Amino acid sequence: MNGQQQQRLQAFSQQAITAIPLLQSMDVRFTAFNDYSLRVDMPLAPNINDKNTGFGGSIVALATTAGWAMLQLLMQGLSRDYQVLIVESHIRYLAPVTANCYALASVTESAMCAFYKMLNQRGSGRMTIQTAIEQDGKQLAVFTGTYKVMQRLPG
Amino acid sequence: MNGQQQQRLQAFSQQAITAIPLLQSMDVRFTAFNDYSLRVDMPLAPNINDKNTGFGGSIVALATTAGWAMLQLLMQGLSRDYQVLIVESHIRYLAPVTANCYALASVTESAMCAFYKMLNQRGSGRMTIQTAIEQDGKQLAVFTGTYKVMQRLPG
Numbered sequence: 681m682n683g684q685q686q687q688r689l690q691a692f693s694q695q696a697i698t699a700i701p702l703l704q705s706m707d708v709r710f711t712a713f714n715d716y717s718l719r720v721d722m723p724l725a726p727n728i729n730d731k732n733t734g735f736g737g738s739i740v741a742l743a744t745t746a747g748w749a750m751l752q753l754l755m756q757g758l759s760r761d762y763q764v765l766i767v768e769s770h771i772r773y774l775a776p777v778t779a780n781c782y783a784l785a786s787v788t789e790s791a792m793c794a795f796y797k798m799l800n801q802r803g804s805g806r807m808t809i810q811t812a813i814e815q816d817g818k819q820l821a822v823f824t825g826t827y828k829v830m831q832r833l834p835g
Numbered sequence: 836m837n838g839q840q841q842q843r844l845q846a847f848s849q850q851a852i853t854a855i856p857l858l859q860s861m862d863v864r865f866t867a868f869n870d871y872s873l874r875v876d877m878p879l880a881p882n883i884n885d886k887n888t889g890f891g892g893s894i895v896a897l898a899t900t901a902g903w904a905m906l907q908l909l910m911q912g913l914s915r916d917y918q919v920l921i922v923e924s925h926i927r928y929l930a931p932v933t934a935n936c937y938a939l940a941s942v943t944e945s946a947m948c949a950f951y952k953m954l955n956q957r958g959s960g961r962m963t964i965q966t967a968i969e970q971d972g973k974q975l976a977v978f979t980g981t982y983k984v985m986q987r988l989p990g
Contacts, residue, residue: 699885702893705860730854736903736921737896738857744892766891770925 681714689713692753696745703745706738710749717786718750724780734777734820739813743823744769746783747809751827754792758799761832767806769825781815783823795829804830836869844868847908851900858900861893865904872941873905879935889932889975894968898978899924901938902964906982909947913954916987922961924980936970938978950984959985 681689693710697703707726712719720742727738748764755762787809798805806828813821836844848865852858862881867874875897882893903919910917942964953960961983968976 696885699883700890700892701881701883702857702860702890705857705881726856726860728854728856730851731918731920735855735857735896737855737861737899740899740924741890741892741896744895748891763886765886765931766928768925768927769895770923772923773921776920 681712685713685715688753688756692749692756696749696752700745702741706741708742708745711782713750713753715754715792716789717784718746718753719782719784720746720749721780721782724777727777731776734781736773739773739777739781739821740769740771740823742781742783743771743785743811743813743821744825746785746811747823747825748827750785750787750809750811751807751829754787755829758796762799762829763832765828765830767826767828769823771821771823773821775818775820777813777815777820779815781813781820783811783813785809785811799829804828836867840868840870843908843911847904847911851904851907855900857896861896863897863900866937868905868908870909870947871944872939873901873908874937874939875901875904876935876937879932882932886931889936891928894928894932894936894976895924895926895978897936897938898926898940898966898968898976899980901940901966902978902980903982905940905942905964905966906962906984909942910984913951917954917984918987920983920985922981922983924978926976926978928976930973930975932968932970932975934970936968936975938966938968940964940966954984959983 729735
C-alpha cells in the first residue's frame with residue numbers, strides 16, 4: 681500500500697474500532713489495503729469457542745466487517761460521503777481455525793468500474809464482495825457479502 | 836418450557852458463555868427453550884455500529900449461536916455425547932436493529948424425526964436450522980444455518 685492508502689486505513693481503523701465496540705472485543709486489526717484488497721487480522725484467544733477453535737460467530741463477523749470496510753475505504757476516495765450497509769451474506773466454513781487468522785476482502789477492477797458508473801448514475805448501488813478467511817495462507821472459510829452503498833444523509 | 840428444559844438451558848448457557856468469550860462481549864442471554872424453539876436475547880449497546888444500529892457482525896454471530904445452541908440442547912437429551920459445528924450459513928438483513936433484539940431458532944417435529952433417525956443410523960448428520968432476528972415481534976433478519984452433528988471424541 682502507498683502512503684495515502686496507509687493514512688486512509690489508519691484513520692478508518694481508528695473510527696471503526698471506536699464506533700463498533702465488538703471489533704474491540706474481537707481485537708481486529710486493519711492491516712493492509714490497496715484499491716483491490718483489504719486484510720483484517722484477528723487473534724484466536726478472544727474468539728475461541730468450546731472446541732478451542734475459532735468461534736463461527738467471530739469468523740463470520742470478521743468477514744462481514746472486512747467486506748464492509750473494503751467498500752467504505754474505496755468510497756472514501758470519492759468526493760461524496762457514502763455509507764455502506766450489509767444486505768445479505770453467505771459463508772461456508774471449510775476447516776477449523778486453530779490460530780490467529782485474517783480476512784482478505786477483494787474486488788476486481790472491472791466490477792469496481794461498473795459499480796462506480798452505477799453510483800454516478802443513481803447515487804446508490806449494491807456491490808458483492810468475496811472475502812476469504814485464511815490462516816498461514818490456507819483458506820478456512822469463504823464468504824460472499826452483498827452491501828448497499830448510499831449517500832450519507834447530513835445530520 | 837418445563838422444569839427439565841429450564842434446568843438444561845441454565846446449565847448450557849453457563850457452559851457456553853464461559854467457553855466462548857465473544858458471547859460475553861455480546862452479552863447474549865439464552866432465555867427460552869423447548870423441543871422446537873430457542874430464544875437468545877442480545878442488548879443493543881455492546882453490539883452497536885457506526886450508524887447507531889445493530890452491528891451486522893453481531894447479528895449474524897447471534898443467529899449462528901442460536902442455531903448451534905438449539906441443536907446442542909436437543910442433542911443433550913440423547914444418551915450419547917454429540918458436538919455441533921457450523922458448516923454453512925446465509926443471512927438476509929431486512930431492516931436495521933434499533934433496540935435490544937433476539938434470535939428465534941426453530942425446528943419442525945418432522946425434520947427432527949428424520950434427523951434423529953439419520954443420527955441413529957450413521958452416528959453423525961447435518962441439520963439446517965431457520966433463525967429469525969426480531970425486535971418487538973418484528974422480523975429484522977432471516978438466517979439459515981447448516982450444522983454438522985457428530986459424536987464427541989473422548990479426551
